Amino acid sequence: MTNWSEKKLSRNIARGDEKSFARVYDLYVNKLYKFVFLKTNSREAAEEIVQDVFMKFWKFALNNGKDIKSISAVLYKIARHLVIDYYRSSSVDKAFFQLEENILPDGIYGKDIAKDIDTEYDLKEVEQAISILPEQYQNIIIMKYIDDLTNKEIAEALDKEEGNIRVLAHRALIALKKIVLKN
Amino acid sequence: MTDNLVGKLKEIDIQASEEWKTTARSFLLSQIKNETKIQENFIDRIYQGWRNFAILDRFAWKPVSIFVLIALVVLGGSSLAVAVAQKSNPGDSMFLVKRGIEEIRLAVERDNSRKVALAGSILASRMSELNLAVETELIAEDSFKKDTISLAVSEVKKQVQVVNSNFNILKNNNQENNQEMAVAAMGLNKKMIGYKQELKDVKEKVNEEVEIEINKVLNEVDDVNADVLSVIVAQRAIGDTTIADNEIADSLEEHIYGIQNKAEEVLAVLSQEDDQSDLVKKVVKVKEEIAQAGEALREGQYSLVLTLANNSNKILKILYGQVDEIIQSPDELNTAQLGEETDEENTNPTSTVESVSDGDIEILESEESDGYRQDEPIEKIDAEVEVNVSEDEFEIGIQ
Numbered sequence: 001m002t003n004w005s006e007k008k009l010s011r012n013i014a015r016g017d018e019k020s021f022a023r024v025y026d027l028y029v030n031k032l033y034k035f036v037f038l039k040t041n042s043r044e045a046a047e048e049i050v051q052d053v054f055m056k057f058w059k060f061a062l063n064n065g066k067d068i069k070s071i072s073a074v075l076y077k078i079a080r081h082l083v084i085d086y087y088r089s090s091s092v093d094k095a096f097f098q099l100e101e102n103i104l105p106d107g108i109y110g111k112d113i114a115k116d117i118d119t120e121y122d123l124k125e126v127e128q129a130i131s132i133l134p135e136q137y138q139n140i141i142i143m144k145y146i147d148d149l150t151n152k153e154i155a156e157a158l159d160k161e162e163g164n165i166r167v168l169a170h171r172a173l174i175a176l177k178k179i180v181l182k183n
Numbered sequence: 184m185t186d187n188l189v190g191k192l193k194e195i196d197i198q199a200s201e202e203w204k205t206t207a208r209s210f211l212l213s214q215i216k217n218e219t220k221i222q223e224n225f226i227d228r229i230y231q232g233w234r235n236f237a238i239l240d241r242f243a244w245k246p247v248s249i250f251v252l253i254a255l256v257v258l259g260g261s262s263l264a265v266a267v268a269q270k271s272n273p274g275d276s277m278f279l280v281k282r283g284i285e286e287i288r289l290a291v292e293r294d295n296s297r298k299v300a301l302a303g304s305i306l307a308s309r310m311s312e313l314n315l316a317v318e319t320e321l322i323a324e325d326s327f328k329k330d331t332i333s334l335a336v337s338e339v340k341k342q343v344q345v346v347n348s349n350f351n352i353l354k355n356n357n358q359e360n361n362q363e364m365a366v367a368a369m370g371l372n373k374k375m376i377g378y379k380q381e382l383k384d385v386k387e388k389v390n391e392e393v394e395i396e397i398n399k400v401l402n403e404v405d406d407v408n409a410d411v412l413s414v415i416v417a418q419r420a421i422g423d424t425t426i427a428d429n430e431i432a433d434s435l436e437e438h439i440y441g442i443q444n445k446a447e448e449v450l451a452v453l454s455q456e457d458d459q460s461d462l463v464k465k466v467v468k469v470k471e472e473i474a475q476a477g478e479a480l481r482e483g484q485y486s487l488v489l490t491l492a493n494n495s496n497k498i499l500k501i502l503y504g505q506v507d508e509i510i511q512s513p514d515e516l517n518t519a520q521l522g523e524e525t526d527e528e529n530t531n532p533t534s535t536v537e538s539v540s541d542g543d544i545e546i547l548e549s550e551e552s553d554g555y556r557q558d559e560p561i562e563k564i565d566a567e568v569e570v571n572v573s574e575d576e577f578e579i580g581i582q
Contacts, residue, residue, distance in 0.1 A: 037197050064319070
């Protein structure tokens with residue numbers, strides 16, 4: 001979506017325009033569903049959370065008092081927090097919160113990873129590996145490689161500097177690879 | 184070296200069902216119709232114009248200008264203005280008007296029972312505003328005012344105090360219709376339990392500074408609950424069966440469970456610090472009392488449960504002050520001191536502790552509103568807070 005159309009949508013939604021809201025829904029529902037599903041591994045949870053995301057987005061847009069600069073950043077931020085709430089309030093096993101980002105030992109760029117260049121990955125295993133990544137890596141993997149968000153959009157959604165995203169994405173990918181290979 | 188993996192990630196094709204997407208879309212579109220946006224700017228400009236007109240606004244004119252604005256809104260103002268004020272949140276210019284309208288509504292309500300209900304529903308608004316402020320800050324893109332959550336917390340605290348004082352008025356002036364009071368008390372108790380949970384959820388999402396403020400609000404909520412439960416238990420002791428026995432038991436269980444959690448929280452913080460063994464002993468003692476309260480609950484001795492619970496709560500509140508100090512400045516903690524008394528603590532209404540024995544209600548008034556005195560050494564408080572329990576008779580005394 002161009003900056004211009006995003007600004008227009010944002011301005012219209014802030015004025016209570018339902019058609020613009022519906023447009024945002026159509027644009028982002030699939031991406032957000034994928035994002036939440038990969039984090040919760042539950043269709044029911046994903047459906048409930050994504051619906052909540054859009055409702056909260058609408059309320060936020062109306063009460064924000066100014067135009068939203070990046071619709072995707074706001075939507076993903078809401079989704080992220082709702083997933084955290086989901087794990088906090090339910091008895092669901094929150095494996096990915098328990099995994100620390102230091103799962104990568106020294107020498108992560110070393111031979112163990114390099115020798116697997118030609119590995120054939122199983123799609124299901126990759127999905128499972130994503131679900132047990134540390135939350136930050138998980139966010140970046142899904143946003144960047146699955147939902148195709150730009151580094152700028154990811155940075156805004158995660159409250160990080162754009163320059164850090166490239167580095168974090170690289171680390172996240174290696175962490176993911178490590179988990180897949182371990183399995 | 185990760186090209187294969189990136190390629191595989193691109194292949195992940197998770198799709199929501201078309202049926203769900205359509206249903207959710209229709210549902211959301213029907214829901215957002217209820218959240219109609221009211222154009223605030225126009226009214227805000229009128230209000231700003233009024234403020235600019237009142238040159239002495241910063242001084243004595245401010246309350247007058249707000250009062251006149253409220254009067255205009257209440258007496259002759261448009262419904263749009265009222266609606267805008269109703270939609271405002273702490274930190275908004277129109278929030279003062281909203282508060283003013285609420286205060287007027289409370290002031291003109293003559294029935295004490297309805298006053299408590301009204302104060303309770305205003306508290307519900309404050310809680311919604313707090314939740315909205317927290318959510319907004321989590322989502323905010325950049326320049327969101329960070330103090331909005333603190334403002335919202337402080338408004339919740341004020342309203343809890345309003346609820347408390349109105350409930351005390353009801354309690355003191357409504358001796359003839361005790362059943363009505365018991366029903367009001369039970370309703371309030373249920374609401375307070377809900378708010379406690381909401382406040383705990385908010386605590387998880389805010390910084391330490393706000394967390395400490397929320398702890399204070401939670402203490403206020405506990406005070407209201409203790410008062411409310413004392414009325415319910417006293418009614419039951421004189422044979423009032425308006426409130427079912429199991430409802431009372433559930434409420435008391437919830438109350439002691441909350442205190443038990445508080446004890447665990449305090450213990451968790453203290454265990455991370457050195458040289459806190461005296462304080463740890465106090466918490467352990469509190470936990471023992473809570474266990475006794477649990478026993479008493481199983482035996483149906485509700486008055487005893489309340490006495491033990493309230494006593495434990497008082498000690499924990501003192502310790503909570505200590506824990507907050509540990510969090511804020513671990514090096515400066517003086518275990519002999521219980522912190523400085525704040526102005527806020529002085530503004531609380533005087534609390535009462537009721538001790539019921541064989542149908543007699545004895546009301547012992549404490550000197551301090553919160554039942555705890557932060558300016559006194561812990562040893563002194565210890566000596567003064569005693570629970571004497573005999574088989575048939577017991578009383579709590581903060582003499």
